Amino acid sequence: MGSKADKPISRREMMFIPFNVQEYFNTARILDKKGQARPLVTSEEKVVITGKTAADFQTGGISPMQSALLLFVIVTAATIYGIRKGKTLWGIDLILFFAAGVAGCILAFLALFSQHPAVSPNYLLFVFHPFHLLCLPCMLNRVRKKKTSRYMIADLVVLTLFICFWAIIPQRIDLAVLPLALCLLIRSASNLILTYKRPS
Structure with missing residues (x-):
């Protein structure tokens, strides 16, 4: 919403x-x-x-927050490993940014074309947006060649600002979004770290 x-x-x-x-x-x-x-x-x-009560609809499985934190831990550990070994691990970027792009397409469609008054504006579009899909081929091409991706630089800036101004965003955003945003931020930062050239 x-x-x-x-x-x-x-x-x-x-x-x-x-x-x-x-x-x-x-x-x-x-x-x-x-x-x-x-x-x-x-x-x-x-x-x-x-014949069912509210208790019948409660699930005992893993919560969205637990799922997001688990993904964050896995992505963080894999990124640290990749940085130490000098590997891009572009497959992780493919999965994360593709999923974020698909979610962004759904959010953008609802915000732009839905008649429901409560779906626009949606500040989650700063995290999940269609540009993840549109720029994915070019971004992965740069990552695989261990070159700096301008898209990842822009994404890093946007996500950093989104997290910094989280408290004043005029929308109640579930806390589970934060680990997901951090996953994208970490992957964008890893590209800059791996392609950083120290002055000789």
Whole structure:
């Protein structure tokens, strides 16, 4: 969801939430010509009864935050290994930036073309955006040849600013996004480290 989803909504906008409509309908009263009040809803009937409670929908598996942290640890360890051995490990870049690009395409489509008022603007597009896919071939070509990638430099700057200004971004972003952003940042930084030429 975009930043508008975090803003307070009006009473009219609350009517788009089925549970709120049900609550207001149950308490609504109609006044007749004689001034006598009668309830708008006299009875309720559940059409579909699942027999399940909220506890039945809770999963006991790994959480998104745990998954993101696990990925962050793996990427960090692999990057440190690659830097020490002088290897680019471009396969990791392919997987990470491809996945981030696909996610970015979905977010961009929702932000640009969806009629839903709560999906735009979405500041997650600073992390996940279609440019990851568009620039992926050129970026990987530079990485494989152990040359500095300008795209990775730009990505490093954008991600650094995104993380630094995390607290003041006018959108409630799940904390699990932070390890994912750090994964992309670390891979971009590794390219600069491996291609850095010390002055002789």
